[in-house]
Amino acid sequence: MNLKNDAISIINKAIAAVQPDTAVEKALFRKEFNNGRIVTIAVGKASWNMANAAKKILVNKMDSGIVITKYGHSKGEIDGLTIYEAGHPIPDENSFRATEHVLEMTADLSSDDTVLFLLSGGGSALFESPIVPDNDIEDITTKLLSSGADIIEMNTIRKRLSSVKGGKFALHCFPAEVFTIILSDIIGSPLDMIASGPTVIDRSTAYEAEHIINKYKLKVTTAVKKALQIETPKLINNVETVVIGSVTELCYASEEAVKEIGYHPIILTDSLNCEAREAGKFLSAIARYHQKTEKSLAFIVGGETVVRLTGHGKGGRNQEIVLAAAEEIRGLQDTAIFSVGSDGTDGPTDAAGGYVDGCTAGILDQFGISIYDTLADNNAYYALQKAEGLIITGATGTNVNDVSVVLIKR
């Protein structure tokens, strides 16, 4: 179990290194606020940690505020802030209620006031005030998730159905200044796409939205169709934005972590975006080729893969990567592949991701579990649970995409 211990050590160190606290503090130290009120709005999977870090710096200067995070991601009260937990990846009643509260709190601010807007991944679902019926939003979100649409395509659609996305929240706060600190979970960090860019000029167009609907042949209601035709704001002048954290830092942190325990690190990319299962096969092919290495190797890949939905099981993209790999590295000595989401939640599961090694496929055989059938049913969680290959970290407080690592120990 040496390799599994290595994997867990690497994961813990890497995630610890990309916590938002320090970065939020740095951003705030540099900031000179106006003399009015400071209203803090924190949204996303890392919002509790970001708000908590901000509170430590601003202390009594922080006037009031709201934190909206995913269920299970709040770590308790923060003095002066109202904390909501809400639905993700599909927005629910709590998302809408919390967002209404935000809109009320930021409705009548003056030009001396500042909205401190702390944004992290997951914000698209958590921060939402639809301009079409709730059912329409849930319907289109479900369809987009199962179509294989990537996060950029999903957000292009969602920001048009919302009264806060695509820069609309910034307009709502005007004439107050908005100071946005973003913890990025989108590859390459295009600002208008992170959490659907509530305070950023939207670069996507109504034309692109229409193209996406056609591309995936999605059926939409008349209300949705109309909303998609309305163009988003293209001029915003009350916003300052700072981006902290990214998947690149997660890769660097993983690099440091593997070095500490004797692996030679090779970062291949920080922007992987292909299908999860196929990524698992590609990583396995790399593992097979390097079996004759004399030094221990760790191939590091950051990014966010996509699950192709072909079944109704339970799993996530990281779990699919490693389960697909399990078959492909069957029998290899001292070779393992693991993959985790830095937020600690991979798909709609309580696992951060998964771990497999040369023994995993054999273990699954003994349970009578077919890797092929399990992947076809998108049921990786089940198989990895049996093979003791689930990696469970709980909510980590950060959210900067995923990292996958091939370990070859010599």
Place this chain on the structure above:
Amino acid sequence: MNLKNDAISIINKAIAAVQPDTAVEKALFRKEFNNGRIVTIAVGKASWNMANAAKKILVNKMDSGIVITKYGHSKGEIDGLTIYEAGHPIPDENSFRATEHVLEMTADLSSDDTVLFLLSGGGSALFESPIVPDNDIEDITTKLLSSGADIIEMNTIRKRLSSVKGGKFALHCFPAEVFTIILSDIIGSPLDMIASGPTVIDRSTAYEAEHIINKYKLKVTTAVKKALQIETPKLINNVETVVIGSVTELCYASEEAVKEIGYHPIILTDSLNCEAREAGKFLSAIARYHQKTEKSLAFIVGGETVVRLTGHGKGGRNQEIVLAAAEEIRGLQDTAIFSVGSDGTDGPTDAAGGYVDGCTAGILDQFGISIYDTLADNNAYYALQKAEGLIITGATGTNVNDVSVVLIKR
């Protein structure tokens, strides 16, 4: 066009280095033949070159023989041999006729005689004598090709429907000795899978064949169903086998070729087997990450990817790899990705593969060609033709899988 020149130079050098001639000569120099007749049977896409090389060594010792290769792959007469061209990847009337001729020529040999059996990729379709109706064979082959089944799965089925595959040709030649020289085009070179192993004990089982039919939910005729239940020979003692050439050598040859023109080579794998489009995305993600490199880099990947059939266009796996990459490396400076089949024919096209660089996506925009739609229609040939990204080598005389290369020039 510097990068494209580099690509073509690398392809030419790498393919030249894996020609079968030298290797066939070496194998024959070491061989001590019995005193009887030597009947040469050469089958596969490289069979003309292999037979021609053998003829140069054996000269008058070669008694008679037959060459069966793909249409367009014969390079003329070889003294004393009958040359057939036939259907690939779907066997046709010429495949059956040529194979019947082989079975007649090898029917009444003595234990002093030798069948020199020169085998290369493509043999599964070219060397075929069905034990079920011809239509059934064509039907199941077409279904397997479009199901996404890999070559190992396809051969497990096909060898059971044939009177020459899965070791059955070796039994037919008995008591003559069979000396088999194999030019491998299957990852990892399992002997019983190359050209469906006519002279090799079959490791696949009737149970596995049944599993494949179920896995892809294929409808088969009663005759096929019965044939799949018959087990293949598990004991053969009149065969000696030598394997020459492999995709690993193609990777090494590419490594040498890129070095010669100033790139630092990194071989990632010699056994890539994921979906072509996703491989293109993975390779692109690697290209994006290494943009800041100070030395010129070449990432080399060998193997054989799989096309997911979603349309009815014209293309091949290498063309799909690069077309998917075109979108993903859009705008990158001095960055290119190319991919070729070493046999010179990628899918049912006259191209060996394709080349794209940072400009390709923009060129396709100008033609109004959507990369997404083109891939969905499996029509990569069309787009690459417009963008001048087809690589056309003609039949190369060898067949050792594919190689894909990411070039970053500095």
